[in-house]
Amino acid sequence: RLELKYGAQYTGKRTDAAMNKWRSNRFGQFIHWGLYAIPGGVWNGKTYNYAAEFLKSSAHISTATWDSLMYKFNPKKFNAKEWAKMAKKMGVKYMTITTKHHEGFCLWPSRYTDFNISNTPYKKDILKEIVDAYNAEGIDVNFYYSVLDWHNPDWRYDIKSKEDSIAFRRYLDFAENQLKELATNYPTVKAFWFDGTWDASVKKNGWWTLEVEKMLKSVRPGVIINSRLRADDYGSRHKDSNGELMGDYESGYERRLPDPVKDIKVTSWDWEACMTIPENQWGYHQDWSISHVKSPLELLEMLVHATSMGGNFLLNFGPKGDGSIRSEEQNIAKTIGDWMAVNGQVIYNCDYAGLKKQDWGYFTREKGSNQLNMVIFNVPVSGLLHVDVPKGMILKKAHFLTTPGQQIKVEEIAKNQYLLHMPIKLYTSPQVIVVECDNGKENANKYQDAKT
Numbered sequence: 001r002l003e004l005k006y007g008a009q010y011t012g013k014r015t016d017a018a019m020n021k022w023r024s025n026r027f028g029q030f031i032h033w034g035l036y037a038i039p040g041g042v043w044n045g046k047t048y049n050y051a052a053e054f055l056k057s058s059a060h061i062s063t064a065t066w067d068s069l070m071y072k073f074n075p076k077k078f079n080a081k082e083w084a085k086m087a088k089k090m091g092v093k094y095m096t097i098t099t100k101h102h103e104g105f106c107l108w109p110s111r112y113t114d115f116n117i118s119n120t121p122y123k124k125d126i127l128k129e130i131v132d133a134y135n136a137e138g139i140d141v142n143f144y145y146s147v148l149d150w151h152n153p154d155w156r157y158d159i160k161s162k163e164d165s166i167a168f169r170r171y172l173d174f175a176e177n178q179l180k181e182l183a184t185n186y187p188t189v190k191a192f193w194f195d196g197t198w199d200a201s202v203k204k205n206g207w208w209t210l211e212v213e214k215m216l217k218s219v220r221p222g223v224i225i226n227s228r229l230r231a232d233d234y235g236s237r238h239k240d241s242n243g244e245l246m247g248d249y250e251s252g253y254e255r256r257l258p259d260p261v262k263d264i265k266v267t268s269w270d271w272e273a274c275m276t277i278p279e280n281q282w283g284y285h286q287d288w289s290i291s292h293v294k295s296p297l298e299l300l301e302m303l304v305h306a307t308s309m310g311g312n313f314l315l316n317f318g319p320k321g322d323g324s325i326r327s328e329e330q331n332i333a334k335t336i337g338d339w340m341a342v343n344g345q346v347i348y349n350c351d352y353a354g355l356k357k358q359d360w361g362y363f364t365r366e367k368g369s370n371q372l373n374m375v376i377f378n379v380p381v382s383g384l385l386h387v388d389v390p391k392g393m394i395l396k397k398a399h400f401l402t403t404p405g406q407q408i409k410v411e412e413i414a415k416n417q418y419l420l421h422m423p424i425k426l427y428t429s430p431q432v433i434v435v436e437c438d439n440g441k442e443n444a445n446k447y448q449d450a451k452t
């Protein structure tokens with residue numbers, strides 16, 4: 001093991017109340033909103049297919065030209081309460097919003113740069129409106145903050161000279177001041193989601209990443225910090241040079257989920273996957289025909305998949321420059337929300353169930369419960385759902401979550417193996433079966449292992 005000054009500060013999962021709440025939330029809404037939402041991927045009549053929040057670089061727009069978008073930011077259709085109500089109906093328990101993305105524009109009236117909401121026609125503290133509206137709906141709010149900053153002249157991608165290190169040191173002070181401002185002025189913030197920390201300049205300043213984590217935790221005790229902020233003494237990121245996770249949860253799953261068989265080790269730490277609805281658009285893009293757009297069912301399966309592997313799922317919305325939410329996103333919120341209203345109990349406060357993944361779908365289990373949840377996306381033509389249980393687990397009664405009176409046949413077919421008999425019919429939404437299980441007793445050893 002290497003002696004590290006800026007490595008992991010602890011090992012294992014945090015079990016304090018704040019982290020338990022973060023974990024039990026399971027389902028969150030990501031919001032990417034900034035000046036990039038105004039052009040929405042189109043510049044001088046040309047549509048750029050790359051991520052809309054990178055239009056500045058895709059269309060080679062000068063900083064001066066890009067920054068003048070600030071004078072156009074006046075979201076006439078913005079209504080924080082409507083956003084929060086939609087999120088509530090979707091069934092999210094938390095929301096993570098871009099306070100400052102790579103463009104450097106701040107949604108809050110920061111004392112440390114004029115490139116912020118107070119100098120737009122909108123003027124008001126829009127971040128506060130959003131935080132208050134979501135909190136009023138009982139939804140926790142987290143802050144995304146990009147360390148990478150295209151606006152600030154002191155930002156550096158690498159440190160190649162004395163001048164670089166002096167400028168970048170100014171930048172790090174600026175960023176730390178902004179973060180302290182956010183943690184102080186928005187006291188209900190529950191977590192910080194760092195991004196834009198992959199460049200050599202940050203990797204060479206691991207000390208700063210730990211200093212920021214400590215500062216935030218002293219200003220806002222219990223606050224949760226993602227692994228993406230941290231670099232250790234040797235520039236190792238997410239995990240330190242001893243392989244230990246830094247920060248409070250792994251946030252490297254971006255537009256992908258862990259493999260439900262190969263990556264089973266992720267169940268031993270907290271993690272969150274963040275997901276776009278198109279293939280790769282975080283900020284609003286006018287033309288979603290340029291890539292696959294995930295259906296509500298595809299996204300719902302990802303949410304269940306994440307819960308089944310002990311992780312959170314953060315689904316991204318990109319509001320338009322006028323503050324309205326596009327119809328595709330409204331539809332997804334409604335469809336997922338309708339399912340969550342009936343079946344949310346297999347997601348909230350649920351975790352990895354400890355069973356072998358089967359083809360028909362996913363297992364989840366509420367902490368300490370003797371109830372096993374089976375969420376079925378792929379109904380076998382046989383109607384027979386195979387379940388391999390850990391030694392000592394016995395399956396007893398089963399029923400569809402929505403029809404507790406109608407028993408589903410549970411058949412023990414071999415040692416630690418069962419078949420559940422699903423009625424054969426057309427199912428048009430993910431089905432949930434709850435199974436009463438018993439861990440205690442050793443099941444009678446009535447099965448003979450084959451001699452091979």
Ligand SMILES: C[C@@H]1N[C@@H](C(=O)NCc2ccccc2)[C@H](O)[C@@H]1O
Nearest residue numbers: 032051053054102195196254274282
């Ligand atoms: C969570 C996502 N992370 C950002 C991202 O992919 N940045 C990578 C990147 C940064 C700079 C130029 C090209 C690509 C995206 O814009 C989202 O915020």
